[in-house]
Amino acid sequence: MTLHIIKLAVGIDDVAHLAKVQKANTLASGNPRCRTRNAPKQAEELLETGSLYWVIGGYIMVRQKIIKFHTRKRDGKPECLIELDPKHVLVEPTHRRAFQGWRYLKAADAPVDIKKARGKPFVDPKMSKEMQKELRKLGLL
Numbered sequence: 001m002t003l004h005i006i007k008l009a010v011g012i013d014d015v016a017h018l019a020k021v022q023k024a025n026t027l028a029s030g031n032p033r034c035r036t037r038n039a040p041k042q043a044e045e046l047l048e049t050g051s052l053y054w055v056i057g058g059y060i061m062v063r064q065k066i067i068k069f070h071t072r073k074r075d076g077k078p079e080c081l082i083e084l085d086p087k088h089v090l091v092e093p094t095h096r097r098a099f100q101g102w103r104y105l106k107a108a109d110a111p112v113d114i115k116k117a118r119g120k121p122f123v124d125p126k127m128s129k130e131m132q133k134e135l136r137k138l139g140l141l
Helices: 015-023 043-049 129-137
Strands: 003-008 033-036 051-056 059-074 077-084 089-095 102-106
Touching: 003 043, 003 059, 015 051, 015 059, 043 059
Parallel strands: 003 051
Antiparallel strands: 003 102, 033 077, 051 059, 059 077, 059 089
């Protein structure tokens, strides 16, 4: 069973902003990283085929493949660094309410990649958030 992680991109405006922030937060390998307090207990399953899905502005917008988990202590407290593939894969924008930390996301609940979405309207990631919200209210997205 494929398993993923979902996490809020706090303070991030769009996918381009996420990429810019991640370039400033890389590991020695050059890959971007995400810092969390708790390491996932199902790490092996996540490493096989899992991705980290980012919620930006209330919508799941993009995913990145999970490469590796690094654990360490910071100020005497444990933390986990999630090493991510630098490639951002756009997904069909899906509304998601705010939550703290990260959550597991089953493959059946994960939004499809935009390139794989068929018969669904395409959302240009460059479209403003206001325009996307208005189109969703009208039932066009």
